[in-house]
Amino acid sequence: MIPTYIIAIGDELLYGQTLNTNAHSLSKMMTDVGFKVIKHISIADDKQTILDTLEQMAKVAKVVLITGGLGPTKDDITKKTFAEYFNVGMRRDENVLKHVQSLFESRGRMMTQLNQAQADVPTNCKVIHNALGTAPGMWFEKDGCVFISMPGVPYETKNIMQQEAIPRLIEFFKPPFIVHKKIQTVGVPESMLAQNIEEWENNLPPHIGLAYLPHLGRVTLRLTSEGKDKQKIEKELEEQVKKVLPLLQEAVYGLDDETLEGVVANLLKEKKFTLGIAESCTGGHTARTFTQNEGASQFFEGGIIAYSNDVKMKILGVKLDTIVKYGAVSQQTALEMAEGVRKTLGTKIGIATTGVAGTGGGTDEKPVGTIWIAYSDENETVAKTYQLTKNRNLNIQLTTNAVLNLLRKKLIKI
Amino acid sequence: MIPTYIIAIGDELLYGQTLNTNAHSLSKMMTDVGFKVIKHISIADDKQTILDTLEQMAKVAKVVLITGGLGPTKDDITKKTFAEYFNVGMRRDENVLKHVQSLFESRGRMMTQLNQAQADVPTNCKVIHNALGTAPGMWFEKDGCVFISMPGVPYETKNIMQQEAIPRLIEFFKPPFIVHKKIQTVGVPESMLAQNIEEWENNLPPHIGLAYLPHLGRVTLRLTSEGKDKQKIEKELEEQVKKVLPLLQEAVYGLDDETLEGVVANLLKEKKFTLGIAESCTGGHTARTFTQNEGASQFFEGGIIAYSNDVKMKILGVKLDTIVKYGAVSQQTALEMAEGVRKTLGTKIGIATTGVAGTGGGTDEKPVGTIWIAYSDENETVAKTYQLTKNRNLNIQLTTNAVLNLLRKKLIKI
Known part of the structure; x- marks a missing residue:
């Protein structure tokens, strides 16, 4: 076991102004490669506090x-x-200085004295390259304990860990291999999944761990085992995956780090289908879910965020009659939106969302959380409804999930 | 100063499976009422670790x-x-038992032995009512230190704090007031802000703290002070804010908890202007930034995510000639997109984004991070360009920031 402690420094954490997401993502990354996270600690930007904390950590970490x-x-x-803790001075690192300069130049900005000082580091540290920012990571060693200091900006921290710190830590400590195999499911609640695989779960060998990780209507099943022989562990886990997949059927959308949007994107690319998206209640979130990943332009032609009824009619061709008779949140409107976006943008497939996301806007007949989604291709146009939660942002995310899952189920059949 | 420590217990936190949002929300609540949060600690579900941590806390908290x-x-x-730490036994609390029973009845479920045991508490604790769940809160006192134990479910914790724990803590400790004033800025880097206000910062009285909190092209300046006379502190901080605002000029978009998208939304609502959004490189993120907040429908008519050139031409009316001559990522295309979405959707204002978000797709002439944004109303259509980063998701968020900031600057002038 390699005891690992995660320290966050920042008054803003203790004031409750910034949520500490680093402890969470670092824990996940370290656990995944066989280190044992013992404690998270958040402390103030205060010299004595930092010194005391480093001293305590050095005894146990x-x-x-x-x-x-x-x-x-x-x-x-x-x-x-x-520098004070390790009893050393500071030096200006020329490589960091060049990197900071190049970042400023590429952004067309002037460097200040303050920015130059970002290249100053304690003399005993090995610099860890921070490709995405100006503050370098730093690697220190003392009495067999490694201290790694990184900036607090989450995407910089994550990148430093993945690109630099984790490979070096693995090289340095040679931790046991921890192997995870993940099965990604959507649309079936955790308790029902558990029922479907109960017998298989009860027969798992005790050295294989199983965790249910639910997240926004998706549940990840994670199998974990560790040891010195990586191939043997992997083979054993893969055999268990093979056994359980038939029990889960079409709830499974992917394995390991596959995402629902990634799986759908790949299906669209393979089949060379184009997609158009019409969004009302999700307000751009569904399109955003695809376009955050590179390569979306291979299948995603575009989207119409039809927030007002006017845009639903003018751009998507939803009939005034439909809106008057059934309302904007209705099966009929969802169907016309999906078909409308497919025809307007000239795509193979159209999908649509309309609903009462909340917090306000609900009625007795259509309370907050009432959602319609629709799918349209040249052969069929179908809609489904859901009664979701009272929480606006949750409803937006769950609706996007639902429409992606509907799209996935259609794509694996055509 | 009343030193306050926040402990989270749970293996799932250390594995990186659950994000510890409780430390964040409890810190904010405690800071707001004048307690000084010194440290957050997350530890495992392990008896000895919990005992050791309680013992350490009792010395300093x-x-x-x-x-x-x-x-x-x-x-x-x-x-x-x-019970072991306080050296007492357990008792079954009749009020908690009744509450647990009534919760089960209202959900139509059967109670198990395990559920009944939720009413067992150490004999020395005062029970704190948990209206939303079955696990009671517990208040312990030892040598002038108060220990409050709550379940980990965030909405239960929050409710217990607001309804029960905070009023009792204020009654018990009568804390000083801590006041924060925040100035929200966008578009000017932290180091340049610091230069602009250096003299003011050097002249701040030592009892007023200043922090720079950067986040995605926005920087929050936070002033903090504390004391017994809340009105006096607030007045003093407000005077400092008044002094510094002219030095920051139009970098400031708001105060305290205002967000850039909220400020822009309010400007649009006040002026009764409608907005249409044309997005290429941001792929729905800009619309999503508005529609995540309730009330967006008061000004947001809709958006066109014109990912392909076809959609840029067909729906937004961008000229083929423009795309052939200047490319999709160009000033001319941005201008035609902004004007096009305004006219197509019939809105007062149109905004547009087009750029090379990355990770691929860059050329020597237009490297990854080349972005054009545009604004259009009946009197003018203008565009701006930025050279951003190599990171796709960061570029998308920074572009949305930039277009919101352009929109804000226009709206405060018309």
Whole structure:
């Protein structure tokens, strides 16, 4: 076991102004590669507190990951505190300086004295390259314990970990292999999945762990095992996956790190189908879910966010009569939106969402959480309805999930 | 100062399976009422670890808030560990038992032995009512330090704090007031802001704290002070805000908890202007930024996600000639998109984004991160360009920020 502690530095965390997502993502990354996370600690931007914490950690940890407390302005004192803790001076790192300069040049901005000082590091550290930002990561060693300091900006931290810190930590500590196999499901509640696979679960060998990880209408089943022989562990887990897949049937959309939107995108690319999206209640979230990933332009022609009834009629060709008779949140409107976006944009497939996302806008007949989604291709146009939650953002995300799942089920059949 | 420590218990936190949002929301609530949060700690569901942590806390804390480790299956460890720590036995609380029974009845479910045991508490605790769940909150006192244990389900924790724990803590400790004033800025880097306000910052009285909180092209400046006379502190901070605002000029988009999209939404609502959005590189993210908030339908008519050139031409009326001559990522295309969406949707204002979000798709002439945004109303149509980063998702968010900021600057002038 390699005991790992995760420290976050920042008054803003203790004031409750910033949510500490780094502890969460670092824990996941470290657990995945066989380190044992013992504790998360968040502390203030205060020299003595940082010194005390480092001292305590050095007694119990093999790895200490520290996020935050680095940045160009005066509230950041972390680097000097490290120098004091390790009893060393500071030096200006030429490579970091060049990197900071190039970042500023590429953004067409002028560097200040403060920015130049970002290249100053304690003399005993190995610099860890921060490709996405100006504050470098730093690797320190003392009495067999490794301290890694990284900036607090989550996407910088994540990138430093994936690209630099984790490979070096694995090289340094050679942790046991932890192998995870994941089965990604959607549309079936956790308790029902558990019922369907109960017998298989009861027969799992005790050294294989099973976790249900639910998230927004999707449930990940994760099998975990560890040891020195990676191939043997992988083979054993793959055999268990093979056994359980038939019990889960079409709830399964993918394996390991596949995402629902990624699986749907791949199906569309393979079949060379184009997609058009008409969104009312999801307000751009469904399109955004596809376009966040590179390569969306291979199948995604475009989307119409038809927030007003006017746009539903003018651009999508929804009939005034339909809206008057059934309302904007109705099976009929959803059907006409899906067909309308397919025809207007000239795509193979059209999908549509309309609903009462909330928080307000509900009626007795159509309470908050009433959602219609629709799918249209040249052969059929179909709609489904859901009664979701009272929470606006949750409803938006669950609706996008539902329409992606409807699209997936259609695509695997045509 | 009333030193407050926030402890979260749960293996799932250390595995990186659950994000600890309780530390964040409890910190905000406690800070708002004048308690000083010193540290967040997350630890495993393990008796000895919990005992050690309680012992350490008792030496330095006045208040210890503990979340998690309560529930029908985990109950035994945390509650019995408390009883052991305080050296007392357990008792069954009749009020809690009745409450648990009534919750089960209202959900039409049967109680198990495990559920009945949820009414067991250490004999020295005062029960804190958990209106939304079955695991009671518990208040312990030892040597002038208050320990409050709550379940880990975020909405239960929040409700217990607001309804029960905070009023009792204020009554018990009579804390000083902590006041924050925040200035929200966009479009100017942290280091340049710092230069612009350097003299003011150097002249701040030492009892007023200043922090720079950067986030995706926006920087929050936070002033903090505390004392017994809330009105006096507020007045002093407001005077400092008044002094610094002219130095920051139009980088400031709002104060305190205002968001950029909220400020723009309010400007549009006040002026009764309607908005249409044409997105290429942001792929729905800009519309999504508005529609995540309730009331967007008051000004947001709709959006066209014109991902393909075909949709740019067919729906937005961008000229083929323009695309052939200047390319889809160009000033001319951005201008025609903004004007096109305004005319097509019949809105007062149109905004548009087009760019090379990345990761691929860059050329020597237009590298990844080349972005054009445009604004159009009946009097003018203007475009701006940016050279952003190599990171796709960051580029999408920064582009949305930039177009919101352009829109804001136009709206405050017309």
